[in-house]
Amino acid sequence: MIMIYSLYILNRAGGLIYQKDFNKGLKKITTNDYLILSGILHGVHAIASNISPPSAIPSTIYNNPSFTNTNKSGLKSIETDFFKMFIFQSLTGIKFVLITSNNPISKEPENINTSNPDSFSSSDISINRNINETESILRKIYALYSDYVMKNPFYSLEMPIRCDLFDLKLTDLIKSFSQP
Amino acid sequence: MSSKSYKSLSDDIWKNRVDKINSEVFTLTYGSIVAQLCRDFTYAEVNTQLEKMGYNIGLRLVEEFFAKTGLGRCTSFKDTSEVISKIGFKMFLNITPTVTNWSGDGKQFSLILDDNPLTDFVELPEDNNAANELWYSNVLCGVLRGCLEMVQLDCDVYFVSDVLRGDPITEMRLKLNKFLKDEVPAGEE
Numbered sequence: 001m002i003m004i005y006s007l008y009i010l011n012r013a014g015g016l017i018y019q020k021d022f023n024k025g026l027k028k029i030t031t032n033d034y035l036i037l038s039g040i041l042h043g044v045h046a047i048a049s050n051i052s053p054p055s056a057i058p059s060t061i062y063n064n065p066s067f068t069n070t071n072k073s074g075l076k077s078i079e080t081d082f083f084k085m086f087i088f089q090s091l092t093g094i095k096f097v098l099i100t101s102n103n104p105i106s107k108e109p110e111n112i113n114t115s116n117p118d119s120f121s122s123s124d125i126s127i128n129r130n131i132n133e134t135e136s137i138l139r140k141i142y143a144l145y146s147d148y149v150m151k152n153p154f155y156s157l158e159m160p161i162r163c164d165l166f167d168l169k170l171t172d173l174i175k176s177f178s179q180p
Numbered sequence: 181m182s183s184k185s186y187k188s189l190s191d192d193i194w195k196n197r198v199d200k201i202n203s204e205v206f207t208l209t210y211g212s213i214v215a216q217l218c219r220d221f222t223y224a225e226v227n228t229q230l231e232k233m234g235y236n237i238g239l240r241l242v243e244e245f246f247a248k249t250g251l252g253r254c255t256s257f258k259d260t261s262e263v264i265s266k267i268g269f270k271m272f273l274n275i276t277p278t279v280t281n282w283s284g285d286g287k288q289f290s291l292i293l294d295d296n297p298l299t300d301f302v303e304l305p306e307d308n309n310a311a312n313e314l315w316y317s318n319v320l321c322g323v324l325r326g327c328l329e330m331v332q333l334d335c336d337v338y339f340v341s342d343v344l345r346g347d348p349i350t351e352m353r354l355k356l357n358k359f360l361k362d363e364v365p366a367g368e369e
Contacts, residue, residue: 012365045366045367046366046367048367049366049367049368050366070252070253070365070367070368071367071368072367072368072369073367073368073369074366074367075367089365089367089368090243090246091246091251091252091253091331091365092242092243092246092330092331092365093365094243139247139250142243142246142247143247143248145243145247146243146244146246146247146248147244150240150241150243150244151240151244157239157240
């Protein structure tokens with residue numbers, strides 16, 4: 001079970017249109033810093049897609065039939081000792097950035113790794129497992145977005161999302177994931 | 181994906197994943213919008229307005245399309261035509277128009293709508309202009325144009341004939357102007 005800390009949604013131009021924390025203890029930064037952060041992510045993602053060697057790009061790694069992550073050659077995840085960040089992108093170019101806890105699942109293969117020389121591939125497996133898990137969450141978030149944001153006639157495209165219903169449904173969804 | 185698996189995917193989506201409403205509510209709502217527009221504008225202007233409304237719907241609807249189908253980018257314009265007819269029309273209107281009349285360069289095709297839920301109960305006004313000028317279901321053209329634009333396909337979409345006007349078939353034409361390669365989001369390969 002992973003904990004979801006925050007969700008960021010970026011429009012096609014890399015502008016932050018939604019940011020929400022789901023955990024009370026998180027430190028806040030200023031609105032401006034959130035914007036800068038998402039701008040940097042957007043840029044690094046694009047640069048990564050330009051420098052990744054063609055041979056390293058998987059044709060179909062994640063074949064989850066219900067959510068198509070078109071982020072194949074860009075920056076996909078950042079892993080630190082304290083959190084993980086996953087970047088997904090829809091075909092229309094909307095980025096969903098999910099910040100989660102460092103999943104304890106990933107610890108198991110890492111412990112085995114100490115005796116395993118082939119450590120690289122098993123840590124790949126663990127991150128892929130996390131991606132699959134977050135992908136199923138993302139699928140639901142994307143469905144909520146397509147319903148409660150896109151279908152709200154008073155929401156203007158590419159602009160910051162201020163939809164109470166979306167907020168509400170999203171909070172419910174995240175709650176349902178954090179309660180076993 | 182083969183056209184057979186498109187069919188089973190769209191059947192599944194239609195059965196299990198979309199909310200449905202009474203088709204009469206839908207037909208009558210659309211009818212009253214068009215009728216009101218006809219009172220306010222000339223028929224040519226009504227066509228434009230309907231197309232614009234459709235376009236704005238298309239820009240938004242495309243996200244639901246991807247959220248529910250989970251499809252990736254089409255491999256060719258042929259593929260796109262199959263997806264539009266077998267999945268797009270099926271999941272939103274429960275019809276599957278026939279794809280036909282491909283142009284030699286593979287950039288234009290027609291959709292033949294055997295059944296059009298928008299036009300149940302509809303008869304165009306008696307005055308001759310309506311039968312010559314009004315494209316009653318023009319909103320569909322806008323929806324397609326909007327959706328396709330969101331996946332970087334710049335297209336023209338228009339009606340060629342409509343049974344409402346006394347034509348033998350209802351035919352929509354799609355013309356691909358350009359694949360906007362530069363606007364494809366980074367990271368897609």
